[in-house]
Amino acid sequence: MWGRRPRAGVGGPPPPPPPLLAPGGAGDGSVYLEKYLARPRHIEFQILGDGQRAAALFERECSVQRRHQKLIEESPAPNVDRDAVDAVAARAASALEALGYDSLGTVETLLAxxxxxxxxTNARLQVEHGVTEEVTGVDLVAAQIRGAGGGPRAPGRGRGVLTKKSPRDREEEVG
Known part of the structure; x- marks a missing residue:
């Protein structure tokens, strides 16, 4: 049904939506179009703000997913232009700083x-925060509780990887 899930079109203008289905999706018959990215990389930036300043605490690559659930998180993201990553991290921190952000948050991006x-943007502590803690040495839970942060970007001390396995994976292996 239109308005319920994205559809990819290849070349040329999209076909007009079926007239009876489009109003149900947007309420007014409008159709929203956006660029289709065949295989983007999903890179998220952990931000810590104290209400006055905000700092980016490295990025996490989370492109390996199953049914839109992240399976592997890695930090720093491998094989990316570090200057570009640093620029996006600075913009993400600057945007949240301008809002007076006072917590942990994650700015999610697609790289194509x-x-x-x-x-x-997710205004919460995500389950994947442990990867960032491993790389930076910053206890994000404690920092969030104290309302701390806002200093310079924490120095990296290695690489962190998180993997997830669901019970369904085992059922598929056995079945």
């Missing part, structure tokens, strides 16, 4: 053809 695009 060498360009980053904004996906969403």
């Amino acid at each position: 053809d060498g360009e980053f695009g904004f996906l969403e």
Whole structure:
């Protein structure tokens, strides 16, 4: 049904939506189009703000997913232009700083053809925060509780990887 899930079109203008289904999706018959990215990389930036300043605490690559659930998180993201990553991290921190952000948050992006695009911001501590803690040595839970942060970007001390396995994976292996 239109308005319920994305559909990819290849070349040329998209066909007009079925007139009876489009109003149900948007309420007014409008159709939203966006660029289709065949295999983007999903890179998220951990931000820590104290209400006045915000700092980016490295990025996490989370492109390996199953049914839109992250399976592997790695930090720093491998095989990316560090200057581009640092620039996006600075912009993400600057945006949250301008809002007076006072907590942990994650700015999610998609990287395709060498360009980053904004996906969403999550204003919470994500389950994947342990990867960032491993790389930076910053206890994010404690920092969030204290309302701390805002200093310079924490120095890296290695690489962190998180993997997830669901009970369904085992059922598929056995079945």
